[in-house]
Amino acid sequence: MAYISSSANRWYCAREAGYGQIPAITGANRIPAVKLKAQQQRVKSERKDKTGSRTWGGLPTGVRRKTSFEMTSYMIDWADQSLLPAQGPLVEASMGGAGVLWNGGTAAAGCDQSTIKFVEPHGLNPGQGITYNGEIRFVSAVADPTTLVVNAPFSAAPAEQDAIGATATYSLAGNLPSISVFDYWDPVTAVQRVLTGAAVDRMTLSLNGDFHEFEFKGQAQDIVDSASFTSGQGTMVTFPAEPAAAPFIYSPVPGNLGQVWLGAVPDQFFSVSAASVEVGNNMELRSKEFGSMLPLAVAPGMREVSVTLELFSQDNAATAGLYQSARQQSPLALMFQLGQTNGQLVGVYLKSLIPDVPDFDDSETRLKWKFNDVRAQGTIDDEIMVAFG
Secondary structure (H helix, E strand, O other): OOOOOOOOEEEEEEEOOOOOOOOOOOHHHEEOOOEEEEEEEEOOOOOOOOOOOOOOOOOOOOOOEEEEEEEEEEOOOOOOOOOOOOOHHHHHHHHEOOOEEEOOEEEOOOOOOOEEEEOOOOOOOOOOEEEEOOEEEEEEEEEEOOEEEEOOOOOOOOOOOOEEEOEEEEOEOOOOOOEEEEEEEOOOOOOOEEEEEEEEEEEEEEEOOOEOEEEEEEEEOEEEEOOOOOOOHHHOOOOOOOOOOOOOOOOOOEOOOEEEEEEOOOEEOOOEEEEEEEEEOOOEEOOOOOOOOOOOOEEOOOOEEEEEEEEEOOOOHHHHHHHHHHHHOOOEEEEEEEOOOOOOOEEEEEEEEOOOOOEEEOOOOOOEEEEEEEEEOOOOOOOOEEEEO
16 A cells, blocks of 8 residues: 655636535646645534543534635646636635636737727726736726726837737625635545635735745635545535546746836836735634534625835835835835736736835845835725736
């Protein structure tokens, strides 16, 4: 009997039609597996009955269960742009809004680096992403059906008949959907698992690591496994089989590739050494109601979107302007571009945040500024947008 290799592991994820209802999946739902920690515990209840001894008699069957998970997945290329990205359900579970596909367009004459004109009506709304020549930007204003303005300039203006690339954009919403995460192993006789009713409490995107990664933490309704499955779990009659094996070839995107745009009038910063964006949902589950030992629904609380940023201080106008914004408590915009090739891009756009005065870190040979937990603000569900391109 051989041990099970920790690399003989495959993940799939998909949105649930109803809380805790395991959906059908195909090979297109597969995502890169890096690390998954899922733990289910019975809620500890204190027995106060007098038994005549000091021995604990244990807990009865049927006490409430609490299931938590943490998972990390690489950012990879978006191969089939006619479908939403495979990692989209996780982003949707973190932010709430359904992914919106845009199939791209063709540039007309008269474009500049910030104003993009199209041959035909573009159908885009403010906040949606567009790509061009290995760069991703977000629509900040729609001038007319064929003209729009982006949040930061492209490096070069599109020429007439140039292709403006497809995107999938995710926005915020008041409610959060649940997803199922499928955890399959070799051999097929090993214990296979599905996290049902998975709800993301915190999503984190970090810059300048070895590779661009997504981190998700949250709670699930239950862990359904092949060893103890009974009909009816996850509304399934039998434990869901893994889709037929298909080639899953991808290249993770190096964590040092991308762009940072920052400021009231955005400037590109080349001095950022580390950064992260976190979406926190302060989530609870409906888990304390009479009649059930499993949670019944997702209940998100007040949202927190925060940024942590480290950069090397420089003697230039853009860096001085950033410090001045912090001193005057004036809002600025922030955009991260992860990757530098069409089909391997993720954009993160926060349109308004007010930083505190940075910490000065002089422990290294060059002075660093550190902005810690800067919270983004907005009007209604518009603190952050995320787009794949």
